[in-house]
Amino acid sequence: MRRRDLLRCGAAAAVAVGVVYPSAGHEKPAAVRLGVIGVGGRGTHLLGLALKQGVEVPALCDINEANLARAVGLVEKARDGRRPEAYSRGPTDYRRMLARDDLQAVLIATPMQLHAPMAIDALRAGKQVFSEVAAAITLDECWGLVRAAEETGKMYMLGENCCYWPHVMTILCMVRKGVFGDLTYAECGYVHDCRPIKFNTDGSLTWRGELARDYTGNLYPTHSLGPVAHWLGINRGDRMASLVAMSTKAVGLHDWASRRFPEGHLARQVRFKVGDSTTVLIRTAKGAVIDLRYDVISARPHPTTTYYSLQGLRASYESRTESIWLDGRSASYKWEPLDNYAKEFEHPLWARWRAEAEGAGHLGGDFFVIREFLQAARTAGPSPIDACDAAAWSSIMPLSAKSIAEGGAPQEIPDFTRGKWETRTA
Template structure:
């Protein structure tokens, strides 16, 4: 992807750290209408745009994409949904979105461009006074994570990470159980994003997509948030605990070349491309309270999948594993045997799922996508804190560069920064 960005340009640009008054300031019009823009309307952005068009009181006022056909399609979707025509941007190149940000009418920007551009774009949006819903991951370097935190603190605008897996129905029910104390102290979790995405590596002409570029250039777990998001919420990361350190290891890279050789021929440049990342990246994270998380990332291995993500949680008094849909709760289960999660879903279903399951069912990822959009605009309208704020976004996203740092230093233990800078008072570290 040609980004046109100088990634260094904004780092350190934000000076002293302002007091963290992370309230949402929305210039809502008298009738409470919220105007939003969608930046990047490829595969994901188109889905998010169609969802935004279903949220009451939301008007999509602008659409931006550098590809003319996608821009035209996005604009068309707005009018077909019965809304007034949206303004179109992107025809003047990769930085044209800044022209869009000059509009005083836009309250919020939904960012669904390639991952490499999320942080610079989000920071520009925040500085222009817009709230941001950013696709995953939030940032790709630790410096970007800090710059994003500063931009939110200094602008006072709402920032939400669009991590839809946190809204899976069963995972939200587990969160509810954790809140109600059924798990006791949470000590261990396994989670992974294991999804053969090799088919998304190449454009029709054989050149690399943004995913293909990441796979060939980036060492480490470059898609951590689907897996770590729900676990971080269960474990109270940035509330009662925090990520303290990690170690990571890679397998050898074989899957992508194998795929490219089949698709383009064994002598093709694609089959001979140098892949620097391993197929499977395993990261062990230790929290300040001593809990351990085993995080796996694999979008290259040759295998089918039932689910693209998996999550398990071990607590003092309960255990859950999503792949087998099993749960055991000491205070509830009749014997020392696994039970099916279905048995407890009704009782622990999140109230949002209870109320909106039917509407949500029309959206992607089992309905989870609907709740991301709803939560974002609900918080924006009410001026309540971001449902997945910049501190969570930074803590989850920094696992990308830090897993790479560990791998490149022989799986050495790497410290994980506290992006809240001690704002959340944590219990004394026990084991790190």
């Protein structure tokens, strides 16, 4: 299924679902030959899903020997004992793996700070790329990614699994069928207490802790922004034009460390840059506003980590209560459960793959990111979430930091489509 099918709904898209190979014959397609860089928690989970979907894995790379050995074992088991080659000779050994000519595609699930350099190297080595979120940390990296995809013509996909959640795709269907009318406002947030995973047990910082120490702004924008960007047609009919950002003081991580580590411990002396809670307001070229919140530090339970709301001229949606109101259809003053419309507006991807997706992780989103990536890789089709999308969504991080540093001053968001945002469909 191509991006236009992800964005489209109804009968036409339903026909496209399940059309896996353009050759239309019944011959078994060649398996995608996939290498993985980074087999920690996330990379190992995605590797498992990819193996279930029939990939060949000739090579794996990680600098952590234990993680690498675990992943090698996983592949060996799935491939009847055939052992993938393991690359672990240091932080740039992935380049040796990229030089192999039997790899068609690469999945990157390393710490966020490494995504863009590794993705750019992989594209330039002629590989198709799946990158974990976010795609990049600086504006230079965002542009580097766009240029590498343009110049090599290789497919790049950001693995934003939240875009494939069932409720998110139901709303996408409703938007595409005009139920909301013109869209004016969206609210979204990633609010997830991640304090424990900023520190190792000895109090040293994990890569997530280093990110919080070294950067400010919204450091994880895509889980919240991705679904909203799809609803609003960002880079396909509209685009994010400017933003302003504000952040609270940075106190939560220091407080957390102070209550866990003894006086004089290094963990208590780290000065974290990122504010506990950050709010970004984004205005689109067509006049919609997105209110985007990020908070991974404040103390709170998190039955869900993200929330979304959407306002159109004729409908309103609230994910926190899973409710919707349709002008002319819902009773006056009464929210309805979104479930009332789940069948009528079920996305074709969910209609086709529900049994396989459920239980695959993150409400089925993990199944679909892998499936859609492999689909695009096999067919050399367009990416459902391409380098322009990845760059635009990820640029919120450096631009929000700049706005905060300048007292909330507006920042222009670059047009990564180079003027094509109004007419692009794929």
